[in-house]
Amino acid sequence: MHILVLNGPNLNLLGVREPEHYGTQTYADLTAMIAQEAESLGITAECRQTNHEGTLVDWIQEARGTADGIVINPAAYTHTSVAILDAVKAVQIPTVEVHISDPDTRDEFRKISYIRAACIGTVKGKGLPGYLEAMRTLKAYLDTRTT
Numbered sequence: 001m002h003i004l005v006l007n008g009p010n011l012n013l014l015g016v017r018e019p020e021h022y023g024t025q026t027y028a029d030l031t032a033m034i035a036q037e038a039e040s041l042g043i044t045a046e047c048r049q050t051n052h053e054g055t056l057v058d059w060i061q062e063a064r065g066t067a068d069g070i071v072i073n074p075a076a077y078t079h080t081s082v083a084i085l086d087a088v089k090a091v092q093i094p095t096v097e098v099h100i101s102d103p104d105t106r107d108e109f110r111k112i113s114y115i116r117a118a119c120i121g122t123v124k125g126k127g128l129p130g131y132l133e134a135m136r137t138l139k140a141y142l143d144t145r146t147t
Ligand code: DQA
Pocket: 009, 010, 073, 074, 075, 076, 077, 078, 098, 099, 100, 101, 102, 103, 110
């Protein structure tokens, strides 16, 4: 089982960026945690980060035939991108949305998530461990589909 963990804009600045919302651990810390969780789940996970909306769309499309599932934090594009929603709907790959903070308790404009409608689940407000919960949710979902 292979999953993609996709991250949108500014998540490369974890550890530096607004620590009151995103904590003090770095993007490298996050990818290390994900690698460890993948190993204990007996799956493989590939992490990618980009600041570009179209690149996220390309990666979601390319996941067809290569990834069994997607964990995605679209960051600010959560609240703006119909293109990313459409890409997830188009490829029909089980996808879990994750946010480090809880956007629903922050600014009004963060309360809309376009991608949520295409996801099998959402994990938010749980810090970096939220990614690991999203991976477990995805694995459990994929397990029920294959058994
Ligand atoms: C975020 C929440 C978004 O509102 C914000 O634009 C981000 C990060 C989160 O992980 O909490 O960049 O997706």
